[in-house]
Amino acid sequence: MSSRIFRGITAVSLSAVLAGCQSLPAVQQDLASIGAPSTATSFPGFGRAGAAATPAASGGTQVVTDPYAGQGVAQPDVPGGGASASQSGSTRTATAPATPARKHRVVAGETGWSISRKYGVTPTDLAAANGLDAAMTLRVGQELTIPATTATRVSDASVPGQGTPTPTPPSASQPLPDEKTAPSSTPVAKPATPDMGATRTAASGSGKFQMPVAGSIVRAYSKGSNDGIDLAAPTGTPVNAAAGGTVAAVTRDTDGVPIVVIRHQGELMTVYAGMAGLSVQKGDQVKAGQQIGTAGGAGSIHFEVRQGYDSVNPEGYF
Numbered sequence: 001m002s003s004r005i006f007r008g009i010t011a012v013s014l015s016a017v018l019a020g021c022q023s024l025p026a027v028q029q030d031l032a033s034i035g036a037p038s039t040a041t042s043f044p045g046f047g048r049a050g051a052a053a054t055p056a057a058s059g060g061t062q063v064v065t066d067p068y069a070g071q072g073v074a075q076p077d078v079p080g081g082g083a084s085a086s087q088s089g090s091t092r093t094a095t096a097p098a099t100p101a102r103k104h105r106v107v108a109g110e111t112g113w114s115i116s117r118k119y120g121v122t123p124t125d126l127a128a129a130n131g132l133d134a135a136m137t138l139r140v141g142q143e144l145t146i147p148a149t150t151a152t153r154v155s156d157a158s159v160p161g162q163g164t165p166t167p168t169p170p171s172a173s174q175p176l177p178d179e180k181t182a183p184s185s186t187p188v189a190k191p192a193t194p195d196m197g198a199t200r201t202a203a204s205g206s207g208k209f210q211m212p213v214a215g216s217i218v219r220a221y222s223k224g225s226n227d228g229i230d231l232a233a234p235t236g237t238p239v240n241a242a243a244g245g246t247v248a249a250v251t252r253d254t255d256g257v258p259i260v261v262i263r264h265q266g267e268l269m270t271v272y273a274g275m276a277g278l279s280v281q282k283g284d285q286v287k288a289g290q291q292i293g294t295a296g297g298a299g300s301i302h303f304e305v306r307q308g309y310d311s312v313n314p315e316g317y318f
Contacts, residue, residue, distance in 0.1 A: 099149045101148045113136065121146060213232075216232050227304055237294060243270070249261040257274060258278055259272065270303070271305075272301060273304075274301050280293070
């Protein structure tokens with residue numbers, strides 16, 4: 001009986017204390033901010049928060065609830081976890097700020113395609129912005145409008161916790177070409193060497209003139225471009241008069257190389273150029289085959305036959 005009286009006095013005292021606390025403004029403000037209590041957790045021996053404690057049907061056991069129960073724990077939004085974990089793959093796309101429209105004045109040598117590559121726009125967009133025809137016809141000094149562009153960048157940075165993907169080598173998608181390399185010891189085919197002696201005209205004695213040097217023709221006669229023939233003659237090779245006659249002139253070319261002109265019968269003259277040491281002078285009488293000098297350092301003797309002042313092909317006179 002004494003224990004029942006003690007419990008009754010304790011319950012009345014606790015109820016009075018709680019009722020007194022509720023009358024304080026600070027407590028009323030806290031209770032209002034908490035709102036309706038939930039039923040997540042119970043503690044024996046305490047009444048319901050915000051009201052006087054009442055005995056439960058189990059016989060004297062009182063409960064109080066946790067006002068913060070059921071609210072959960074905030075999950076931090078960190079890269080690679082939480083909501084970000086739903087992002088799959090290691091490639092992310094970012095859009096760069098748009099480039100505003102610009103003006104460009106056409107200069108000589110530019111085309112619609114080169115201008116579109118310069119500013120990173122497509123030829124179709126450039127033509128549409130300026131009303132160009134299908135041939136992208138431009139004129140020097142024309143002012144073009146470069147349309148605005150938006151660059152999209154693709155980042156290959158991997159998500160934290162994932163490895164960076166290995167790029168596929170080119171050889172994995174396409175096989176290497178089948179190259180056939182000849183060994184270095186394989187002999188190289190040499191081109192055929194032309195027989196320069198095949199164009200040589202032999203001195204048979206039946207023509208009017210003899211060959212001034214015993215060399216092959218390295219450049220043939222071509223009226224207007226080469227008014228004579230060039231005969232191979234190393235430096236110091238003796239140069240002979242093609243026929244008997246009189247030395248009509250001894251002169252030099254623009255490089256100072258001696259030139260000898262011999263006048264023959266029948267209004268014919270022979271010219272010898274590319275010479276070095278001379279053994280005749282103007283006015284000398286020479287015989288056929290007589291040495292008149294030596295070949296210079298050009299490697300050839302230029303020989304002409306002239307009928308009056310008109311050049312003719314020397315090969316017809318040997």
